[in-house]
Amino acid sequence: MTRQEFIQELEFVLNTEAGELTEDVELASLSGWDSTGMLGVIAVLDDVGVAIPVTKIRESRIIADLIKLAGNAIQ
């Protein structure tokens, strides 16, 4: 999965408009950043083969933090 595709998946699970998510968007500002959204982020990370403790997801502040969690699993 490319970085762009990963962000697109995050747009789906966090219920934002296409192209709305940039790396500096604050997660707390998104209405989709709730327990269901977090469950969706876990699923997206799972799809790229990354199992992350959810505490790390909860600690994430901006979209770039979620990209960091995916690490080398995305190009």
Add this chain to the structure above:
Amino acid sequence: MKTDLSGRNILITGASSGIGRAVSILVFAAGANVFLLGRDTERLKETAKLCEETSHNDCAKIVPMSYDLTAEPDDIPKLFQRLAGDYGEFSGLVHSAGIEMARPLRSIKTANLINTYMSNAVSGAMLMKGLSLTGVHNNFGTSAVMISSIAASCGNAGLLCYSMSKGAVESCVKTLAIELISSKIRVNCIAPAMIKTPMTENGTFQKIQSIGNERKDLVESRHPMGFGEPNDVANAALFLLSDKSKYINGITLFIDGGYSAQ
């Protein structure tokens, strides 16, 4: 009066842990020969050992078999035929194998839907095909029990793949309950609410707990009598396998501590 399944062959899927393991132990204790299917050989051996330790039943057989129901579903009927050829006709089946999947709609891929459906529903239908074949089932009365879930009839956010597959299981049961009457095969379903098993502890529970206590509390609060135990389901399966339920066919028996009464 104690439930007696002496001399009957019962095949149990998902026997390596959780509900399937609990069913195996109770059914063996009731005198049946148990055929334990699961993917994990070591855990199947543990189930076999637990059966032996729990009931000291010298007359009945325990046959553990490492088997992946999703690998070649079309081969499942052949497995049943082979077993019936070696050990005699089957009087019962409990299909407990399955996977859970907690994914909100927006993260779902076609593969998630298909994999869950294959594991939970398609394998059950193919098991029923095998059991229905001439020479495989006992002509004097056979009982099949499918483990569904409360999720098939009550909405739960994030469980679309799972609830769809379990809904299919319940539809399968209703259709086959009628179709197989002439073969004297009863087909029923058990729909448990959240049961404390390795699958729920390591899957849904873990995710829900790690997301936030408020969500776990929400799930628990929807269970008026708290979460269930594997034996709560196993006792119901034992009843449905036995002659005590001989006039029960095509039902879904809720084992949910009042969940669906709300």
